[in-house]
Amino acid sequence: xxxxxxxxxxxxxxxxxxxxxxxxxxxxxxxxxxxxxxxxxxxxxxxxxxxxxxxxxxxxxxxxxxxxxxxxxxxxxxxxxxxxxxxxxxxxxxxxxxxxxxxxxxxxxxxxxxxxxxxxxxxxxxxxxxxxxxxxxxxxxxxxxxxxxxxxxxxxxxxxxxxxxxxxxxxxxxxxxxxxxxxxxxxxxxxxxxxxxxxxxxxxxxxxxxxxxxxxxxxxxxxxxxxxxxxxxxxxxxxxxxxxxxxxxxxxxxxxxxxxxxxxxxxxxxxxxxxxxxxxxxxxxxxxxxxxxxxxxxxxxxxxxxxxxxxxxxxxxxxxxxxxxxxxxxxxxxxxxxxxxxxxxxxxxxxxxxxxxxxxxxxxxxxxxxxxxxxxxxxxxxxxxxxxxxxxxxxxxxxxxxxxxxxxxxxxxxxxxxxxxx
Amino acid sequence: xxxxxxxxxxxxxxxxxxxxxxxxxxxxxxxxxxxxxxxxxxxxxxxxxxxxxxxxxxxxxxxxxxxxxxxxxxxxxxxxxxxxxxxxxxxxxxxxxxxxxxxxxxxxxxxxxxxxxxxxxxxxxxxxxxxxxxxxxxxxxxxxxxxxxxxxxxxxxxxxxxxxxxxxxxxxxxxxxxxxxxxxxxxxxxxxxxxxxxxxxxxxxxxxxxxxxxxxxxxxxxxxxxxxxxxxxxxxxxxxxxxxxxx
Ligand code: SF4
Numbered sequence: 001x002x003x004x005x006x007x008x009x010x011x012x013x014x015x016x017x018x019x020x021x022x023x024x025x026x027x028x029x030x031x032x033x034x035x036x037x038x039x040x041x042x043x044x045x046x047x048x049x050x051x052x053x054x055x056x057x058x059x060x061x062x063x064x065x066x067x068x069x070x071x072x073x074x075x076x077x078x079x080x081x082x083x084x085x086x087x088x089x090x091x092x093x094x095x096x097x098x099x100x101x102x103x104x105x106x107x108x109x110x111x112x113x114x115x116x117x118x119x120x121x122x123x124x125x126x127x128x129x130x131x132x133x134x135x136x137x138x139x140x141x142x143x144x145x146x147x148x149x150x151x152x153x154x155x156x157x158x159x160x161x162x163x164x165x166x167x168x169x170x171x172x173x174x175x176x177x178x179x180x181x182x183x184x185x186x187x188x189x190x191x192x193x194x195x196x197x198x199x200x201x202x203x204x205x206x207x208x209x210x211x212x213x214x215x216x217x218x219x220x221x222x223x224x225x226x227x228x229x230x231x232x233x234x235x236x237x238x239x240x241x242x243x244x245x246x247x248x249x250x251x252x253x254x255x256x257x258x259x260x261x262x263x264x265x266x267x268x269x270x271x272x273x274x275x276x277x278x279x280x281x282x283x284x285x286x287x288x289x290x291x292x293x294x295x296x297x298x299x300x301x302x303x304x305x306x307x308x309x310x311x312x313x314x315x316x317x318x319x320x321x322x323x324x325x326x327x328x329x330x331x332x333x334x335x336x337x338x339x340x341x342x343x344x345x346x347x348x349x350x351x352x353x354x355x356x357x358x359x360x361x362x363x364x365x366x367x368x369x370x371x372x373x374x375x376x377x378x379x380x381x382x383x384x385x386x387x388x389x390x391x392x393x394x395x396x397x398x399x400x401x402x403x404x405x406x407x408x409x410x411x412x413x414x415x416x417x418x419x420x421x422x
Numbered sequence: 423x424x425x426x427x428x429x430x431x432x433x434x435x436x437x438x439x440x441x442x443x444x445x446x447x448x449x450x451x452x453x454x455x456x457x458x459x460x461x462x463x464x465x466x467x468x469x470x471x472x473x474x475x476x477x478x479x480x481x482x483x484x485x486x487x488x489x490x491x492x493x494x495x496x497x498x499x500x501x502x503x504x505x506x507x508x509x510x511x512x513x514x515x516x517x518x519x520x521x522x523x524x525x526x527x528x529x530x531x532x533x534x535x536x537x538x539x540x541x542x543x544x545x546x547x548x549x550x551x552x553x554x555x556x557x558x559x560x561x562x563x564x565x566x567x568x569x570x571x572x573x574x575x576x577x578x579x580x581x582x583x584x585x586x587x588x589x590x591x592x593x594x595x596x597x598x599x600x601x602x603x604x605x606x607x608x609x610x611x612x613x614x615x616x617x618x619x620x621x622x623x624x625x626x627x628x629x630x631x632x633x634x635x636x637x638x639x640x641x642x643x644x645x646x647x648x649x650x651x652x653x654x655x656x657x658x659x660x661x662x663x664x665x666x667x668x669x
Contacts, residue, residue: 001624004631011635029584036582043650044549045661047637050646054549057636095625096632098561098586099553100579137582253640268641345525355526 002088009082013062013073014108016255017165017218018248022054022103022138024213025160035097035104035137037160037213042103055106055140056096060084060122064110068178070167070223072255073110083112086125090133097137104138104160105129111144111180119147123155130158138213143193145185152189153196153210161213161245164190169231173224177260187242190215194243214245221274222252222266229292232277236288239281249274273298280304283336284329302392306332309369310385316369317376321350332388333365353377364391424448425464428504435496435504436474438467439511443477450504481511485520495536497570506532540569547571548578550655553588554626557617560587564614565658566594573599576606589614626660633661 023041043052061083062073072079093105107125111118122141129135139159143152156162164186168174171183193215200209217238219231231249238244251271254263277298280286284305291304299307309316309332318327320342328339338361345351345359353372356363365388368378379387426442428434430452438450454466481488492507500506510533513521524530553561561583572592576599579588583601591598591614598611656662 001621002628004628007628008631008635011632015636015638029582031584033584034582034586035584038548038578040545042545042549045633045659046647046651047633048644048647049638049641050643050650051638052650053633053636056632092628095621096629098555098583099625099629100549100551100563101629103549253638341525344523348524349526351526358528358531359525 002084002092006082006084007058007092009080010059010062010084011057013079013110014057014059014106016250016253017057017106017108017142018051018250021216021246022140024245025138027136027138027160027212029136030134033134033136034094035135037104037136037138044100044102054103055138056093056102056104057106058084058089058092058108060089060107060109060118060125061112062110063112065113066111066178066180068167068181069258069260070177070220070252070256074256077256086121086128089125090129090135093129093137094133094135097135102137104140106140106142108142109144115144115146116148116151119144119151119155123151123158126155126158140213143189145181145189147189149189149192152193156193156196156210157208160211161216162193162211163216163218165218166234167218167220168224169219169226169234170224173226177224186217190217190238190242190244198243214243216244216246216248218248218250220252221249221271223261227295228270228274228277228297229288229294231274232281232288232292233294235278236281247278249278269300270297273300273304277304285326286330301389303332305330306365306388306392310388313381317371317378318369319374320356320370320372321346323370331366331369333362333367333369338362423462425462426450427454427464427466428452429467429469431469432493432496433469433471433474434467435492435507436477437470438504439477439508440470440473441465441467442508443512450508451501452504453501477511480515484514484518485522487520487522488514491522491533491537494540495533497540497574498536499568499570500536500539502532503536506536540571540574543567543569544571544574546655547575550651550659551575551579551590552658552660554616555619555622557619558587559619560589562589562591562614562616563658564591564593567592570595572597573608575599576601576608580606630661 021041022037023039025037026039027037029036041054043054045053047053062079063081063083064071064073064075067075089105089107096102097104107122109118109122122144126139126141129139140161140163141155141159143162143164145164166186168177174181174183193211197210197214219234221231235247238247249271251268252262252266254261254265277291280291281288286308290308292298298304302310309330318331325339325343328334328342329336334342341359342351342356342361345355350373353363353375356372368384368388378384424442424445424447426438426448428438428450435450442448442450478489492510495507496503506529509529513527513529521527521530522534525534547565547567551563551565553563556562570592572590575590579590580601585603587603588601589598591611596610596612598609599606600609657664
């Protein structure tokens with residue numbers, strides 16, 4: 001059996017990858033097999049940093065031939081090294097799964113030997129897990145830049161999701177901080193995978209469909225000088241042109257001392273704002289141009305929806321009993337779930353302010369932007385601003401309704417996104 | 423005031439609804455030890471197939487999903503669950519149509535809340551339930567949920583465990599879902615004697631080690647951890663040093 005120290009080294013090395021989601025796939029169990037996947041994703045535990053554990057997140061090896069400046073596993077660093085075999089990974093996954101500790105495996109690796117050799121072993125592992133261990137639970141596999149396309153495609157037929165982490169949001173920063181990676185070595189495989197995925201979907205391929213849960217990526221925020229506006233434009237491109245399922249943002253923590261990197265962590269607020277803006281792009285019908293100029297950062301004082309509303313006060317207040325869904329979604333404080341609740345309840349009788357409160361619509365922020373049967377309950381202009389600012393301050397210190405929007409959100413936060421009272 | 427006390431079964435509840443329906447001021451409950459006021463009269467309601475059937479039939483005609491909702495709501499640990507469901511039925515009959523979208527009416531709000539708590543706990547337990555491997559190779563999961571959800575949880579695990587034998591044991595309610603590798607059924611189970619497999623401790627240790635290593639110490643957020651994973655569930659989670667008292 002695997003020894004605990006090896007597990008520790010390879011877990012410590014994998015933990016900064018923030019994606020842990022197990023959602024998006026409905027793989028079914030086969031006869032004699034173990035496991036299936038649950039579309040909504042399932043959290044199995046939470047660590048003291050508030051993050052969800054859904055998958056066994058582990059590196060096959062942390063021995064790396066590359067030398068990315070920000071990475072504790074880079075070639076020139078002096079960390080403890082370890083490697084595990086495909087069989088050890090398979091057995092650990094199956095045994096954790098059977099005990100319901102996890103929903104599946106998130107397998108990644110540093111680039112040992114060559115990119116192809118690494119990708120080969122990763123591919124062998126996932127195929128073994130499916131075919132020999134008969135495992136039908138969730139598998140998320142990290143793509144290795146510069147590995148052969150054929151290998152990548154082969155692996156993709158056996159896993160639920162893949163990710164190539166962009167990490168640095170511009171070609172320039174990549175050159176400086178991750179010299180062996182190029183934009184193309186990350187973006188091209190994503191595009192290839194996506195077109196194969198679309199082909200399978202359109203041709204209704206049933207067995208061995210490529211990546212049923214799609215692709216994701218991650219960017220480090222604050223290690224390099226790119227603005228929020230720049231980052232969000234890249235995200236919008238990844239969502240709308242490549243069709244990614246999720247972009248994760250990881251606020252920079254200095255784990256490595258380097259003259260090329262900032263000495264200070266980027267802070268959680270910036271990351272939090274990026275996630276909020278990201279939800280607005282995906283679920284609330286916003287375009288990036290409405291939220292943030294190209295070279296600008298998001299407003300630190302207000303959440304992005306609130307900041308947008310304050311700049312567009314001519315559109316408010318909206319009448320809760322008449323406003324179309326698209327507009328309800330744009331009211332600060334009303335989340336998607338709240339908006340849908342309002343739409344269905346108002347069919348039966350006009351809603352007044354108390355009705356909304358009873359329906360658990362959070363009105364602290366919303367009241368400044370709505371009328372109920374013609375009546376306004378908020379404050380105008382500057383008084384509203386002051387109240388919103390105060391509310392925002394108390395919110396970031398860990399208010400329930402905003403929790404689900406932070407980096408440490410869970411797979412269920414994908415659902416949470418739909419319920420998040422933005 | 424009249425108080426109808428059910429035996430906790432669905433049929434007894436529907437019987438009580440039949441009896442109580444025309445009374446203005448009455449309460450239905452399964453908690454016999456409820457605080458009684460001076461002028462209250464209690465009556466124990468035994469299930470009556472005929473009366474229950476008539477209520478069910480009326481319900482099904484009005485909204486064919488209502489019975490399912492009521493089944494969910496009555497699994498709640500809330501002492502007011504029967505009363506809430508009763509008022510929901512009254513509203514259904516009065517409106518003579520489905521009411522679940524009338525989200526500003528108190529009866530609907532309360533009913534929705536009960537159901538949300540029950541299905542919410544089912545979802546949580548899909549993640550937080552922990553199995554141990556017994557010496558015979560079967561998997562055993564003791565737990566103590568707030569609501570009566572074991573038979574709602576079992577199909578989820580049946581679907582993924584394949585031909586694996588397993589048991590999900592609600593310690594508090596002394597019942598268990600037992601799966602022999604083919605089908606599953608519910609049974610009364612008080613105490614279970616469990617001998618663990620020789621590997622069990624080792625995997626539990628690996629899991630605890632994993633849990634410790636994957637945490638980012640530099641970013642503590644205990645409040646959020648407890649918000650998502652309430653402390654009362656910890657006693658069955660090895661990573662939280664919880665364990666089954668009988669081990
Ligand atoms: S490729 Fe770069 S980021 Fe990945 S393990 Fe190697 S050094 Fe770290």
